[in-house]
Amino acid sequence: MKKKEFPRQLILLFYTAVILIPLSMVFLATFKTTSQLFKDPLGLPESFSLDNYYELFVKEAMLQYFLNSIIVTAITVFCVILLATLISYSIIRISGKMGILLFGFFVAGMMVPTQVNMIPIYLLVTKLGMIDTLRGVILVSIGFLIPIAVFILTGFMKTLSKSLFEAAKMDGANEWQIYSKIVLPLSLPAIATVTIFSLVIVWNDLLYPLLLLKSDSVKTLPIALLEFQGQYLTNYPLIFSGVIIASLPMTIAYIFLQRYFIAGMTAGSVKG
């Protein structure tokens, strides 16, 4: 037993280092000056000074970007859950061909990579006067998340007992009451899954903000980061401070909700 355990631990520790060294390098770099980082990229900083973070918040509208990311993510995730649960509930309630057709229509979107329709989306959002607005990005994000959300939610709701609905109906409940009082609470595990992968996908999304947002007042974090690269070139400590700020919310959430994140992200990994 012991003889086998040693190489196994060695391999696991090695790969742990492969994952953690770049991550800790980024984190430690945010406390260094450029020359300190170049001299000793992996070592501890001389002091844990917050100068880089400070500089970033002064020079850049970091707070605004952060706020924009929160607004886009919160509204999108809320709407995806609301709309997709309503759709999935209807699909399981409409039996026969109509239900299958509806399911197929929504789920077919899973086969379409988000880059495919970017030109028409760009044109549409421009036409609607929503270019450079958060609501443009929000609507587009809801649109591309609905297929996978419906796929997962319908799959889950199908497993709920039909007799529940019938009993509720007998008691005089209408569709809205069955949906909101019975199906929603019972579907919480699937809703958690959809919430988490939508959260991560929208928070980290680059494509649509890149396409649809131009001014500082509406930029989200990923697109702001991408522009830092062109602006600060080799000022990696500053760029990495941006990386840490942008990653902080998901990292904290991941630490506390690991189990849900791992399940949710894996279920949603076809998108993203």
Next chain:
Amino acid sequence: MQLNNSAGTVKGKSSPFYSSKIRRKKLKVNWALFMFVLPGFLVYSVFFAGPTIAALVLSFTDWNGIAAELNFIGFSNYIELFTNDPIFYQSLTNNLKFTVSVLAFQTVLSLVFAIMLVKNTKANVFYRSIFFFPTVVASVSIAFTWNFMYDPNIGVINNTLSAIGLENLTQSWLGNPDIAIYSIAFIQFWMHTGQMLIIFVAGLHSIPKELYEAASIEGAGKWHTFRYVTWPLLAPSATIVVAYTTIQSFKAFDLIIATTNGGPSYATEILSLLLYHEAFNNFRFGYSSAISVIFMIIIAVITIVQFRILKSNDVKY
């Protein structure tokens, strides 16, 4: 059958009064559900399904994004792509290089890690959550991290290689056109191996323990147990991993735009990036749409094949 709810109890008494009441009730039910579907239907149709069809239509035009009218040119875009566009072929080849290398490493190593970490001990769960973590971080952030790791002069990789006497292995990892695509493939692998590992662990957990007991009673060795018990029953998870990896690799847009943006000289240009560049750098919206249609067909084929295999592979114990 048609009236799924109260129909069963009423069917016997087929008085006209009853059936009309039920019919009215059914209509009301559908109306409510119709209202439930409507908002999501509209957002999805207008902002996703519609644009997808529009991309298909645009691919038959030479539209430049400005002209007031669409000029239909038949299959010309597609013909140009396949007969007269070396960059399109190079992008396809890059896609293939990228996908195959990620697929090979990621599938094998995530399976090995999954077998190592299959038991739900505290240490194993900890390892799994560390390996998984990069998936949660934005591709842009990961890309910047590796831009620095790979930097030819100040990067960690080259410094480490020099420090241990392997100076001749130092590289311009993202600047050398022969290597750049594989360097980015490694980042993709680094990001997603932990995720594929989880799929394999779930697959391993779903194999009934009795089968292993039976195998050990019959005196099967480690390799035979793996070959004849684990592997066949793992086929569904393997299919999912292969399909996910392939699809994710084809879409590695964020990662590449934030590392090399397709360069040096198209060495890392992949389809999703090419169609972005053709549209927003060269304003060839029609041509770019043709690329996106081909891209969509490739992804659709992979998805359908995956579902087919999964269905035919439905494991019975």
